[in-house]
Amino acid sequence: MRGVFWKIYLAFMVTGLVTTLVTLVLASYYRQWSNDSVNLIAPTGGYISAAELMLQQGGEPLLLEWLLSFERHPSVNAYVFDHQGVSLTPAPEAVIRYAYSSESYQARINPVGRSEILVKAPISDASGQVYLLVVEFIHPLLVFNLPQYLAWGLLASVLLFAIWSLLLSGYLTRPVRQMQKTVRAFAQGDWKARMSPRFLRRRDELGELGREFDHMASYIERLIHDQKQLVSDVSHELRSPLARSSIALELARLDAVPEQEEHLDRIELENQRLNDMIEDLLNMARLETQQDHSHWQPVDCGQVLQQVIEDAQFEHPESIINFSSDADIHKVIGDIRLLHSAFENIVRNALLHTESGTSVDVSVRMRRGQVRIVIRDHGPGVPDDKLEDLLRPFVRAEVARQRINEGHRGFGLGLAIANRVVAHHRGRVRLLNHREGGLMVIIYLPPDL
Structure with missing residues (x-):
């Protein structure tokens, strides 16, 4: 029974963990498969206008101050490359590669990387010198400390599914364990063993199985009772004539002549054989019905x-x-x-x-x-x-x-x-x-x- 319990328990656990993993994957690719990335890219127009305004009014010093203000925004960074391709602030390798890429001004979406969305656009200063602005949207999971976030999320999922699977597995296997206990008691000779009324009130297949078992147990109990009664009746009905035959045989010996002794001995032998055969048959019948092992x-x-x-x-x-x-x-x-x-x-x-x-x-x-x-x-x-x-x-x-x-x-x-x-x-x-x-x-x- 423990095997069935653990199979059901592990099935629920595996199902729960697979569901969790699929949910994480879908969440990771959600922006790419939906219009959410477009909604994120939309505000970059404001960033472009603000960067160009800072550059035209205050030059690189004011633009640099504006770029440093992004440190207060954990999910968004901005980088500016001058006409020589040098970033005014330190930039990650992925941002540099994107800035130098031959792609036209197209957003790049990477659902599993650090830089989830990258957008670039040209800006110019008051003298008309062109700069390149790159806006980086950092993946939300990195903002929340991805290893710790995943570890706590996975731990919470495991604990939740473990408790839920334990309760559900117990609910499904408890009736089977009760039935096993009842069947074992019935097999050991407790012919009165039956399923509990609470079990029989179930409306599912297990309840139907319990009712069928009780019907079978009642039928077998009746058969065994009838067989025991038959053994008792046969024992009495067959041995009584044999006992009378033995008495008659002994009385016949009293008046027998020597020539009759051989025939009387033969009758006695056959009577003894018949009595032994009846005893053997009764012993076999008892073995078929005897299930009481308390005296073992x-x-x-x-x-x-x-x-x-x-x-x-x-x-x-x-x-x-x-x-x-x-x-x-x-x-x-x-x-x-x-x-x-x-x-x-x-x-x-x-x-x-x-x-x-x-x-x-x-x-x-x-x-x-x-x-x-x-x-x-x-x-x-x-x-x-x-x-x-x-x-x-x-x-x-x-x-x-x-x-x-x-x-x-x-x-x-x-x-x-x-x-x-x-x-x-x-x-x-x-x-x-x-x-x-x-x-x-x-x-x-x-x-x-």
Whole structure:
């Protein structure tokens, strides 16, 4: 959001400064492009008559006194050149060049120079000797001390536009920041989060966007409520018949003959599989709707994996699981129960598919600022075009399909649930085939910094 604020702020500042510069340029050339220079040149007739009168009545001494009187006029100077081309008073180089120029008696206008307007005319004394009078109109900005004038003007412009741009940028981005805060709260599970009434009363596009967001939020809140209710209803409606079926199965065992035990065991196995599948589906549904992170805490992934490995080796004493970890592993913020379940699903899946007599390798490292967990088996692997599909529900590799008849679970939900758990913790899961054989499940989780 700060990026948008500063972009708008700088846009206003640049616009203001460019406007100031253009105004200064236009002011500099204004006299040349308008009739104002003509109005300035008009009074030179009076200066010419006065200079000639002084020269005829008092000669050069009186004319010189008259020329020195221009020192009291900061914007106008007058210079007189005698018949030998020598100025009676010190003259700037630009005035001398203009006096000696071959131009006829035409005014010269220079909007960016010291001498903004130069006018020359011949005058004569009582004996008829000809002199040259040059009247110089000094640029107004030089009269006002141009460097200081520009410095103060530019400073005032910058301060004015800075304050105005700050206020205007804040006015334009404040609603967006409020919307961002509301969206963030909604994404974190506050389904009641809505835009403020003051924001909704706006008649512009932002107000319309806020009203559309509130409408969308209400719709999503209703969907999530209905989904939670459906999960609760499904949990009750499906588990109740299974519970009754289990009781009936145990009662049937009391009167069963030995030939029926095999069939009853098969019914019990299928009931257990159905109960496990319902539990997995309910867990996935909860992950879709659970946004409350208030119970999250720092979790040491290394310790959680060690606990998962110990449980797996207790259940499968013949299994070989190699574990390695860096000493500086950062903790992650999350739900330790969900992370334990995700790691357990992946480790059990690896034990299921690794070849007999081979190991499952588990490692935890810090890579590029993230916690990187790798769980690798030494099984047949998975075709590359099927890797991404394994993270979707009810997708199984061919080897997993073959294991179902051996009594193993194989609904295709283990990796899908693990992927949902990791995504719930703002992480990601990658599946790769190891170059020496076997499947690698790589988990990236953001650390608690």
